[in-house]
Each structure stands twice: as structure tokens, then as C-alpha cells.
Amino acid sequence: MRPVNLISEIKTRPWISFGLFLLTYVNLGWVLSDSDASRWAWIWGIALTILLAEALASPWSIVRNVAVRWLKSDIRGFIAALIAAFVAVIFLTWLHVSSQIVLLASAGLLFRLDVQIAGLSDLQAFLLLLGTSSLGLGIGWLAHFVLHG
DSSP: OOOOOHHHHHHTOHHHHHHHHHHHHHHHHHHHHHTTOOHHHHHHHHHHHHHHHHHHHOTTOHHHHHHHHHTTSHHHHHHHHHHHHHHHHHHHHTHHHHHHHHHHHHHHHHHHHHHHHHTOOHHHHHHHHHHHHHHHHHHHHHHHHHHHO
């Protein structure tokens, strides 16, 4: 019996992370549809989708550049710590929303890792993440619309 190399086994199954990533966005689309969310909630959901894809894979990553520049001074670091504390309070207060965001980010990170292992460029990874997440939102909305009218 030959030993199993865990890394090579992971490399051969990127469809698992793709499926998890797609399902998390299908779930988000379903939850937004089921809660009769306003247009603003959908806009925020789409903005979150774009921002997460940009933060995970974009070659020109605005989020990374702003974060690095922002933390270069002590005053900015202190303000960042205050903002982080405020966000932590909101995170704990709105746990039902925060858990959804953590789930989306975790699935996105796993999918991004598989995309990186596959050797795709940053632009290709960004387009794949954005396309898959948009497809998932659409499928979730459509499934809820078809099943619940």
C-alpha cells in the first residue's frame, strides 16, 4: 500500500472548495430573498461580494494597499485599534450577520488557496471569485423565487 500525500490529494480536488464557495453564496442569496430584504440589503450584499473578491484576489488590491498605508503611523494605528474595537462590538451584537460574513470569508479563502495552487493569475482569480459568488447569489435568489413564488 502506498503512502498518501495529503498535499497532492488536496491539489486534485479543487471542486470541493468551489462547491463550498458556491453554496455559501447560494445560501446568502436565499437568506436575502427569504427575509424580503430591501434593495439596500441587496446592494450591501453585492458590495460585500465585490469587496471580498477584491480583497482576496485582485492584482491591484485596493484593500491591501490602503491597510498598509493606513497603519504606518502610531496615531493611525491607534485609530485603527479603536475602529477594530468598534467593529468587534458590532460583530458580537449582530452575530447572525457576522457569522454569515465569516462563513463567506472562510469559503473565499479556501477557494482562493485552491486557485493559487492551480497557478491562476491574480486577475483570473479575481474574475473567478467574483463570477462564482455572483452566480451563487443569483442561484440562491432564483431558487427562492421558484420555490416560494
